[in-house]
Amino acid sequence: MLIATDVRKTFFAGTPNEVRSLRGVTLAIEPSSFVNIIGTNGSGKSTLLNAIAGVFLVDQGKIELGGVDITHQSEHQRAQRIGRVFQNPFSGTAPTMSVAENIAVASRRGKSRGLGWSLNRSLRTEIAERLSSLKMGLEDRLDSPIGNLSGGQRQAITLLMATWNKPDLLLLDEHTAALDPRSADQVIRVTDEIIAKDKLTALMVTHSMQQAVNLGDRIVMMHQGNIVSDLQGAEKARAKPDDLLSRFDAIRRREQLTPAVAELLKRSYI
Amino acid sequence: MVLLISALNFGLVFAILAIGVYISFRIFHFPDITADGSFALGAAVTTTLLVQGCNPTLATLGGFASGMLAGTTTGVLHTKFKINGLLSGILVMTALYSVNLHVLGRSNVSLSEPQTLPKSWTQMLGTLLGDSPRHDLFGWTVGTQDIAVLLFMLCLVIAIGFGLFVFLQTNLGTAMRAAGDNPQMIRALSASDERLLIFGLALANGLIALSGSLLAQYQEFADVQMGIGMVVWGLASVIIGESLVGSGSPKFGVLIAGTIIGSILFRMMIAIALRCGLNPNDLKLITAFFVFIALTAPKWLQATSTSKLASATDEKK
Numbered sequence: 185m186l187i188a189t190d191v192r193k194t195f196f197a198g199t200p201n202e203v204r205s206l207r208g209v210t211l212a213i214e215p216s217s218f219v220n221i222i223g224t225n226g227s228g229k230s231t232l233l234n235a236i237a238g239v240f241l242v243d244q245g246k247i248e249l250g251g252v253d254i255t256h257q258s259e260h261q262r263a264q265r266i267g268r269v270f271q272n273p274f275s276g277t278a279p280t281m282s283v284a285e286n287i288a289v290a291s292r293r294g295k296s297r298g299l300g301w302s303l304n305r306s307l308r309t310e311i312a313e314r315l316s317s318l319k320m321g322l323e324d325r326l327d328s329p330i331g332n333l334s335g336g337q338r339q340a341i342t343l344l345m346a347t348w349n350k351p352d353l354l355l356l357d358e359h360t361a362a363l364d365p366r367s368a369d370q371v372i373r374v375t376d377e378i379i380a381k382d383k384l385t386a387l388m389v390t391h392s393m394q395q396a397v398n399l400g401d402r403i404v405m406m407h408q409g410n411i412v413s414d415l416q417g418a419e420k421a422r423a424k425p426d427d428l429l430s431r432f433d434a435i436r437r438r439e440q441l442t443p444a445v446a447e448l449l450k451r452s453y454i
Numbered sequence: 455m456v457l458l459i460s461a462l463n464f465g466l467v468f469a470i471l472a473i474g475v476y477i478s479f480r481i482f483h484f485p486d487i488t489a490d491g492s493f494a495l496g497a498a499v500t501t502t503l504l505v506q507g508c509n510p511t512l513a514t515l516g517g518f519a520s521g522m523l524a525g526t527t528t529g530v531l532h533t534k535f536k537i538n539g540l541l542s543g544i545l546v547m548t549a550l551y552s553v554n555l556h557v558l559g560r561s562n563v564s565l566s567e568p569q570t571l572p573k574s575w576t577q578m579l580g581t582l583l584g585d586s587p588r589h590d591l592f593g594w595t596v597g598t599q600d601i602a603v604l605l606f607m608l609c610l611v612i613a614i615g616f617g618l619f620v621f622l623q624t625n626l627g628t629a630m631r632a633a634g635d636n637p638q639m640i641r642a643l644s645a646s647d648e649r650l651l652i653f654g655l656a657l658a659n660g661l662i663a664l665s666g667s668l669l670a671q672y673q674e675f676a677d678v679q680m681g682i683g684m685v686v687w688g689l690a691s692v693i694i695g696e697s698l699v700g701s702g703s704p705k706f707g708v709l710i711a712g713t714i715i716g717s718i719l720f721r722m723m724i725a726i727a728l729r730c731g732l733n734p735n736d737l738k739l740i741t742a743f744f745v746f747i748a749l750t751a752p753k754w755l756q757a758t759s760t761s762k763l764a765s766a767t768d769e770k771k
Contacts, residue, residue, distance in 0.1 A: 278635035
């Protein structure tokens with residue numbers, strides 16, 4: 185269970201470039217729920233994910249995961265219970281190390297790292313088995329440097345690494361945005377399978393309305409650092425990409441209207 | 455032959471330095487200039503301990519430990535105080551110059567009197583081979599000390615190289631390599647990239663100080679200036695090693711072996727050049743120039759070959 189309460193973050197505070205990225209976001213996510221976050225560019229959706237992951241500390245507010253206050257924990261401390269996949273396929277893996285070695289490093293997430301042998305035979309067998317369950321032919325490439333693999337293959341492996349030890353929370357930050365359509369579909373299929381199989385609590389930022397509609401059980405819409413809409417249950421099940429787009433249009437219209445209305449009022453009353 | 459063996463011995467002593475430089479420059483991609491200071495620190499600490507009658511093995515380990523401390527300082531300056539990597543190394547290196555002077559007491563100290571590791575190795579080998587100070591080896595006459603140092607240094611360097619090879623395959627070692635490759639990834643997998651870097655720099659500088667400690671004992675004196683240019687020296691060995699084991703992405707085990715062989719080859723080249731009348735004062739200049747060539751030549755070669763290829767295809771059209 186993730187509870188974020190009144191989370192605020194301002195970048196470059198006090199300078200002309202000041203950006204108020206998060207303006208009091210409050211969000212509670214039930215265990216085993218799969219939540220999509222959509223929003224315009226600069227709406228703060230990736231910032232929210234990074235705030236939860238601990239990439240930076242928030243200015244105000246509280247973040248709790250499974251009843252533990254993690255607001256002041258560092259990124260690697262939180263990672264003991266949080267799995268992450270990044271937008272950039274290069275971010276989640278160590279390019280010069282082999283596929284098996286990368287996964288071996290991931291298999292110690294949340295555990296101590298001592299002088300035990302990292303890649304023993306039983307782990308190798310398990311890696312090959314779990315890779316073959318992705319149905320991407322990756323089990324034959326255990327010893328290739330992961331840098332030689334395509335973006336889609338790397339994202340699928342990063343996903344496997346993030347969920348190798350079941351995380352309390354899985355954060356997916358537009359993890360298919362940098363892929364070609366076919367690879368993106370493949371990674372989305374794998375994402376859905378893994379989340380369903382392990383009943384993971386997941387938070388996925390996405391650009392694609394189609395993805396948001398097809399996947400998960402909840403859609404959170406963000407705009408200008410706030411949550412403006414939260415579709416759950418039957419409402420989420422009914423939602424179509426066009427509905428979501430029209431909601432965004434409505435928000436945009438309201439914004440455009442405001443200065444015009446102000447001008448009108450000024451003219452008629454002053 | 456004496457020239458060859460002594461070059462081999464120096465090469466083996468510097469191989470430990472090169473392995474240290476390999477850890478910071480190649481595994482962590484961290485330009486660690488601390489090496490110049492920690493090399494002399496290891497020599498100074500060991501020398502002072504030996505002069506006071508300390509056991510040579512303990513004194514050498516003391517040198518190693520002092521280097522780890524220096525590396526830790528650089529790591530902490532970089533990670534906790536967010537100082538640029540190059541600058542944190544320079545700060546520690548500069549500070550160490552004064553520290554080394556304090557440790558040594560004056561700018562150079564002789565080790566001809568106290569017991570040292572090479573001397574105890576020579577005594578051990580002497581009891582095995584008999585009392586004669588010279589021996590016949592495949593028709594060449596060589597001193598007991600040269601053979602003893604060669605044998606023990608060879609074992610030590612192989613042990614360190616193999617130890618590092620094994621260590622880099624443990625959970626901790628694999629995490630270290632991942633931290634050097636992609637810090638963001640290792641943070642997301644619940645390890646502190648900062649702590650791993652500090653540990654890596656401690657290990658690297660420990661080895662570099664060990665190299666300095668052994669050099670002081672082998673040449674039987676320590677000098678506060680002896681660390682100057684050691685980073686470049688180590689880097690030259692690493693680069694020669696890489697060119698030996700070939701392009702592409704060879705496994706780190708091969709690279710460690712290449713670094714050791716590179717260090718020996720580089721020392722041999724220097725010994726031959728000196729023998730041919732090279733002015734010793736020009737040594738650092740030539741070393742720096744060599745590293746410059748080794749760093750830039752591959753790019754030039756690649757550029758000329760691709761432009762040739764391009765013009766060739768143009769002509770075909």
